[in-house]
Amino acid sequence: MLISNVRPWGGDAQDIEIADGAITALHPHDPARATGADDVVPGRGRLALPSFSDVHCHLDSNRLGLPFRPHTGTPGVWGLTMNDRAHWREDGTVAERATHALGLMIARGTTRVRSYAQIDADSGLERFEGVLAAKEAHKDRCEVEIMAFPQAGLLREKGVPELMDQALASGAAVVGGIDPCTLDRDPVKHLDIVFGLAERHQAPVDIHLHEPGHLGVFSVDLILERVRALGMRGKVTLSHAYELGAVDEATTRRLTEEFAELDISMATIAPAQQLHALPLAGLTEAGVRVGLGEDGQRDYWSPYGNADMLDRTWQLAFTNRYRKDELIEHCMAVATWGGATVIDPSVARLASTADRPGLAVGDPADLLLLGGETVASAVMDRGDDRTVLRAGRVVADGLELVG
Amino acid sequence: MLISNVRPWGGDAQDIEIADGAITALHPHDPARATGADDVVPGRGRLALPSFSDVHCHLDSNRLGLPFRPHTGTPGVWGLTMNDRAHWREDGTVAERATHALGLMIARGTTRVRSYAQIDADSGLERFEGVLAAKEAHKDRCEVEIMAFPQAGLLREKGVPELMDQALASGAAVVGGIDPCTLDRDPVKHLDIVFGLAERHQAPVDIHLHEPGHLGVFSVDLILERVRALGMRGKVTLSHAYELGAVDEATTRRLTEEFAELDISMATIAPAQQLHALPLAGLTEAGVRVGLGEDGQRDYWSPYGNADMLDRTWQLAFTNRYRKDELIEHCMAVATWGGATVIDPSVARLASTADRPGLAVGDPADLLLLGGETVASAVMDRGDDRTVLRAGRVVADGLELVG
Numbered sequence: 001m002l003i004s005n006v007r008p009w010g011g012d013a014q015d016i017e018i019a020d021g022a023i024t025a026l027h028p029h030d031p032a033r034a035t036g037a038d039d040v041v042p043g044r045g046r047l048a049l050p051s052f053s054d055v056h057c058h059l060d061s062n063r064l065g066l067p068f069r070p071h072t073g074t075p076g077v078w079g080l081t082m083n084d085r086a087h088w089r090e091d092g093t094v095a096e097r098a099t100h101a102l103g104l105m106i107a108r109g110t111t112r113v114r115s116y117a118q119i120d121a122d123s124g125l126e127r128f129e130g131v132l133a134a135k136e137a138h139k140d141r142c143e144v145e146i147m148a149f150p151q152a153g154l155l156r157e158k159g160v161p162e163l164m165d166q167a168l169a170s171g172a173a174v175v176g177g178i179d180p181c182t183l184d185r186d187p188v189k190h191l192d193i194v195f196g197l198a199e200r201h202q203a204p205v206d207i208h209l210h211e212p213g214h215l216g217v218f219s220v221d222l223i224l225e226r227v228r229a230l231g232m233r234g235k236v237t238l239s240h241a242y243e244l245g246a247v248d249e250a251t252t253r254r255l256t257e258e259f260a261e262l263d264i265s266m267a268t269i270a271p272a273q274q275l276h277a278l279p280l281a282g283l284t285e286a287g288v289r290v291g292l293g294e295d296g297q298r299d300y301w302s303p304y305g306n307a308d309m310l311d312r313t314w315q316l317a318f319t320n321r322y323r324k325d326e327l328i329e330h331c332m333a334v335a336t337w338g339g340a341t342v343i344d345p346s347v348a349r350l351a352s353t354a355d356r357p358g359l360a361v362g363d364p365a366d367l368l369l370l371g372g373e374t375v376a377s378a379v380m381d382r383g384d385d386r387t388v389l390r391a392g393r394v395v396a397d398g399l400e401l402v403g
Numbered sequence: 404m405l406i407s408n409v410r411p412w413g414g415d416a417q418d419i420e421i422a423d424g425a426i427t428a429l430h431p432h433d434p435a436r437a438t439g440a441d442d443v444v445p446g447r448g449r450l451a452l453p454s455f456s457d458v459h460c461h462l463d464s465n466r467l468g469l470p471f472r473p474h475t476g477t478p479g480v481w482g483l484t485m486n487d488r489a490h491w492r493e494d495g496t497v498a499e500r501a502t503h504a505l506g507l508m509i510a511r512g513t514t515r516v517r518s519y520a521q522i523d524a525d526s527g528l529e530r531f532e533g534v535l536a537a538k539e540a541h542k543d544r545c546e547v548e549i550m551a552f553p554q555a556g557l558l559r560e561k562g563v564p565e566l567m568d569q570a571l572a573s574g575a576a577v578v579g580g581i582d583p584c585t586l587d588r589d590p591v592k593h594l595d596i597v598f599g600l601a602e603r604h605q606a607p608v609d610i611h612l613h614e615p616g617h618l619g620v621f622s623v624d625l626i627l628e629r630v631r632a633l634g635m636r637g638k639v640t641l642s643h644a645y646e647l648g649a650v651d652e653a654t655t656r657r658l659t660e661e662f663a664e665l666d667i668s669m670a671t672i673a674p675a676q677q678l679h680a681l682p683l684a685g686l687t688e689a690g691v692r693v694g695l696g697e698d699g700q701r702d703y704w705s706p707y708g709n710a711d712m713l714d715r716t717w718q719l720a721f722t723n724r725y726r727k728d729e730l731i732e733h734c735m736a737v738a739t740w741g742g743a744t745v746i747d748p749s750v751a752r753l754a755s756t757a758d759r760p761g762l763a764v765g766d767p768a769d770l771l772l773l774g775g776e777t778v779a780s781a782v783m784d785r786g787d788d789r790t791v792l793r794a795g796r797v798v799a800d801g802l803e804l805v806g
Binding site: 067068070071272273274275298302303304306315318319320321323324325328373374376377380381 | 470471473474675676677678701705706707709718721722723724726727728731776777779780783784
C-alpha cells in the first residue's frame with residue numbers, strides 16, 4: 001500500500017510505503033509510483049503526521065450528539081461528581097454515547113485512546129461496560145485502553161475497591177486514582193488500594209490530581225515513594241497535576257528530574273489559567289513522556305470539548321502562549337506521538353521540541369493526512385481536510401468514518 | 404423587510420420586522436407572515452443575535468490569506484514592534500490586506516470594528532491610509548472606527564505626535580496611547596500628548612496597557628486624573644489592562660467603581676493565562692462597558708487569530724472558565740452589544756449577565772443569524788451556518804460576503 005504525495009511534518013513531498021500496519025519505506029514523491037501500485041491513498045500534498053492519541057478522555061460521560069444540556073452543578077470535584085450522578089442515566093445508554101463519541105474522535109484523527117470508566121457505588125460496572133462496548137465497536141479503527149476510575153473515591157462509599165478489582169479482571173487495563181488527600185482524605189489508604197490493585201493485576205496506574213501547590217506535591221511524593229518501593233518505574237501516569245510548578249523552582253526541578261528518573265508520564269488537557277503547571281517543554285526535554293487529552297466532552301461536568309484533538313492541540317499551544325513554529329509543532333508532537341508513548345511506553349519517546357516523530361521506517365502506520373501549509377499553520381487553521389489511517393488502513397476521511 | 408422564524412437569544416421563534424435599518428416590530432413566528440412580505444430573510448429557526456463588534460483589531464498588520472509565515476521576533480512589545488517593522492512591507496499593500504481581512508470578519512458576523520492604525524516614524528501615514536481604504540471598501544457592510552495608534556511610542560522617535568495629528572485630521576476617530584511608563588518611560592509627557600490630541604480633535608482615547616501589577620495601576624491612576632480634570636467622562640477606553648486585578652481586592656473594587664463612575668470602557672482580547680484581570684462579570688455588573696476584540700490576526704506579532712469573533716467568544720468563555728449557560732451567553736453579549744457600547748457610547752449598556760440585548764424594537768438591525776440549539780451550545784460549536792445583516796441588509800451568508 002502506498003500513500004502518495006504527502007509531506008511528513010511539513011517537509012518535502014514523499015511517498016510512504018506501508019505493509020503489515022507499519023511504514024516500510026519512504027521515497028521522494030514520484031507520480032509514476034502511484035500508477036504502478038494497487039492500493040493508493042492520494043495525499044494531495046497534505047501534511048503527514050502521526051494520528052492523535054487522546055490520553056485522558058471520559059467516554060462514559062460525554063453527551064456529544066445529544067441535545068445540548070444547560071450546565072448544572074456546583075463547582076468542585078465532589079459537586080460535579082454528584083451532578084453527574086444525578087443526571088447521567090437520563091439520556092441513552094453509556095454504550096451508545098461512548099460509541100458515538102469515539103466514532104467522532106476517530107473521524108477527526110484519533111486512533112489511540114486512554115478512556116476513564118467511572119467505577120462507583122452508584123454505577124457499579126455499568127459505565128465500564130459501556131466503554132468496553134465502544135472499544136469493541138471500533139476495535140479495528142482505534143486502540144482503546146480503559147482505566148478503572150474511582151471518580152467518587154475509594155473510601156467514601158462501600159464496595160468500590162471490589163468493583164475496581166472486577167473491572168480490572170474484565171478488561172480494564174489501568175488502575176485509576178484521584179486526589180489522595182482531598183477526596184478520600186486518607187492518602188496512604190487511598191494509594192495502598194491503588195497500588196495494591198496495580199500489583200495484583202500487573203497494571204499501570206494513572207492518578208488524577210487536582211490538588212493545589214504544596215498539597216499536590218505532598219501527594220506526588222507519596223506516589224513517588226511507592227513507585228520506587230514497588231518497582232513501578234515506567235508504569236505510572238499523573239493526569240492534570242495543575243499546580244506542581246507552584247511551589248518553588250527547586251521543587252519544579254526536582255520533580256522534573258524524578259519524573260524522568262522514574263519514568264512517570266504526564267497527561268495534560270490544556271486547561272485555561274494553568275499558570276503553575278510544570279513547564280511542558282521542560283518536561284519533554286528532560287525525557288518525561290507527556291500526552292494530551294480532551295477530558296470530559298460536553299458532559300455533566302462541562303460544556304466544552306468537541307472530540308477534535310486538533311482543536312485541543314491549538315488549545316495546548318494557546319494556553320502555553322506558544323508563538324514560534326517549533327513550539328506549536330511540539331504541541332502536535334505531544335498530541336500525537338507523546339500520547340502514544342504514554343499509552344504504550346515501548347514507543348520511542350519525544351526527544352526535544354525539534355523532534356518530528358512517528359514517520360520513520362518501522363513506525364506504526366497510524367497516520368493523519370491533514371491539509372495545511374505547515375504544521376503550525378494547520379494547528380492554527382484546524383481544517384477539515386483529513387484522512388485517518390489505523391494500522392495502514394484508511395478509517396476516516398473528511399471527518400467521516402470509512403468502512 | 405422581514406426576518407422569518409428566528410429565536411432571539413435562543414427564545415421562542417419570532418418574526419422580526421425591519422425598516423430604515425432598525426428593528427420595528429417582533430411577532431411570534433407565523434409562516435403566513437412570510438408569504439405576504441416582499442423581502443424575506445429565512446431564519447430557519449436559527450438564533451438571532453446582535454452582530455459582533457470587534458473593539459480591538461489591527462487591520463493594518465494582519466496576513467490572513469497570505470502564505471503562512473513562521474513566527475520571528477523576540478518577545479515583548481518593543482521586540483515585536485521591531486519585528487513587524489522589519490517585515491510588514493514584504494507582502495502586498497496594507498490596503499489590500501486590510502480589505503481582505505475586514506471582508507473575512509464581516510463574512511463571519513462582525514459589522515462594527517475599532518481598528519488600530521499604526522502611526523510611527525517608519526510607516527508614517529501609510530498604514531492609516533490602508534485601513535482607511537479598507538473602511539471605504541466595506542462602508543456599506545461595516546462601521547469602522549480607526550484609532551491612530553503610536554505603537555512605537557510618542558517620544559522615542561521624532562515626529563510621531565505630528566503624524567498622529569495629521570491622521571486625526573484625515574479620518575482617524577480615536578487617539579491611541581500605549582504603556583505610558585514602560586514604552587515611552589515618561590508617563591506624564593506621553594499622556595499629555597494623548598489627551599492634548601484628544602482635546603484638539605474632540606476625539607475619544609484608547610490606551611493600550613500591558614503594564615503589570617502596581618505599575619499598571621499607577622498608569623491607570625494617571626489616566627483617571629486626566630479624565631476627571633478634562634471632563635472626558637465616557638470617552639476613554641482601556642485595552643488589554645491584563646493585570647489591574649493583581650494588586651489587592653480593595654484596588655480591584657476601587658478601580659471597578661471609578662471605571663463605572665467615569666464611564667471608562669474596557670476592551671479585552673481574551674488572552675491565555677490572564678489570572679489577574681479585573682473580573683469580567685464584576686465589571687459589567689458595575690455598569691462598565693466591556694467589549695471583545697481579536698487583536699492581531701496571523702501577523703508579525705502572533706500566528707493566532709482567524710477573523711472569527713465567534714471563535715473569540717468561545718475563547719472569552721474558555722479563558723474565564725465559564726461553564727454556566729448564563730455566563731457563556733454573557734460572553735456573547737460582550738462580544739456583540741458590549742462592543743457596540745464601546746464604539747458608540749450612546750448604545751444602551753449591558754445591564755447584567757442576565758441581559759439579552761440588541762433585539763428590541765428600535766435597536767439597529769445589525770444582526771447575526773446563527774445555527775444552534777442555544778446560545779451556549781452555539782458558542783461551543785462555532786458553526787458555519789450564519790447570515791449577517793448590517794442596517795437591515797444581508798451582507799454575508801454562509802461565511803461569504805453578499806452583494
